[in-house]
Amino acid sequence: MAEIAKNKPHTLNKILEEQVTPPWKEAWQTFCKNKLALIGLGLVIFFLILAFLAPIIAPYGFKDQELSKRLLAPSSEHWFGTDDFGRDIFSRVLYGARISLWVGFFSVLGSAVIGTFLGIIAGYYGRWVDTIISRIFDIMLAFPSILLAIAVVAILGPSLQNALIAIAIINIPNFGRLVRSKVLSVKQEEYIMAAKAIGMGDNRILFRHILPNSMTPIIVQGTLAIATAIIEAAALGFLGLGAQAPNPEWGKMLSDSKQYLMQAPWTLFFPGLAIMLTVLGFNLMGDGLRDVLDPKMKQ
Template identity: 80%
Template sequence: MELSTQKNLQPPIVPKEDKVVSPWLEAWRSFRKNKLALIGTIIVLFFIVIAIFAPFIAPSGINDQMLSKRLQAPSSEHWFGTDDFGRDIFSRVIYGARISLWVGFLAVMGSIVVGCFLGIVAGYYGKWVDTIISRIFDIMLAFPSILLAIAIVAVLGPSLKNALIAIAVINIPNFGRLIRSRVLSVKQEEYIMAAKAVGMKNNRILFKHVLPNSMAPIIVQGTLAIATAIIEAAALGFLGMGAEAPNPEWGKMLSDAKSFLTQAPWTMIFPGLAIMLTVLGFNLMGDGLRDALDPRMKN
């Protein structure tokens, strides 16, 4: 009888509460399980490291000319061969990573800043503000992006700086429309209504609540846009409207080498491979981020 009484007096077992996991931590766990995304990240990090340590990796200067060794095939002395001026292509490809990544990152950052600002204003305030900004986006998207970039560079003048500006401008509508659609959804949430009810100013609502809850799609789109920006910079360089000689920009290297395609194909192969691998890396990483950050992509 006493034993049964003691059993009844034992405290009830309280089930353990599930540990709350941060959405960003959960996204990281999902991302690192994606093997293709990790491969893409490794490729991107590889080119970033090459760009940072280019002076220590490159065996010679980017403009060191050796006319006696012009158009030599790849060898132990010149891993990627030499161009028509006898310059080491391996060194120029390594330094070209600096230019291409620099253009890609800066152009996309400019697009994100301007596009997000316009998209937030259009989505949050609506009415005539939304109408004007949305029509501007529609007009810009009506033109093929590369043609619009060529037109901008033609007006500003051929240079790497103007090519960067043109690439940033043509990508603004993509980020603007993306953030606008996100803001239209977020501003209907209860916490936004509560913030308005307590008298919080619009600027504080936008930058403290709306923008942070709209960053996931921007991160994904930004990663994919860097790959597009690198291709667009290479295209402008190939057309002679981007980097000017003797800058070792990959697109410009392809343009300079097109006359020697049959005689010295390595002058085009290695800059082309650098563009392909860099773009592949950013695309794989962007796809992995989309799968990790977008709830609709999860099982």
């Protein structure tokens, strides 16, 4: 009997450990129940692998030209056919994944960092600081995003780097307003009031308490914003304001091939399909993350 009583605490602890599921594991289980979110995650991973392994997978260089093979239909030699310079479209789509994902990730990263900082400052300090920052956001949002991006690139000059900067700038208000609204609710919590009562500094409150508790909407918005950034980069490339030849950016590929729509439709179909699937993947994954991380969606 004494031995059984002695082992009871260990047995109870084991049962409790089995019943309590870690938050990350619970979130992953919830995410896995969403089949569309898993499809989105699969598409994103698929294109990331293609982008990373492009030099290994691509049968030709994205700059390799052979005019005698221009506008060839898809075949065993050229899976996606060739363009008007005889370049292999399959290889260019693979390398284009690198450019589009690079622009998407880093433009969103830049806009998220700046927008989050401005949103935290506006929401926490309020008053005239909030008024000035909010009015700046309102002015930026008053312009159509693509029009504002075109204006920025027109000032800086057409290039892939300037397109990235333009896309980052136009997405700053989206993150800023989202974070501001979250901070306005978080700063009213009791633990923030207690931190102020014991004399904790503003910087410590902002970056050790408010920011970590405001990350959920930033993660969800960031995932969805990558999809938007890829479309905006393609739009700028299509207008000739993004990546310049011979870089295989998907939007630029569409622009270069639009005159061959009837003669060689594959020159537009495959880059367009790559854009659609990549954007679809990020959107589905973002919706799944929102379902997992947003408490309102859980209810």
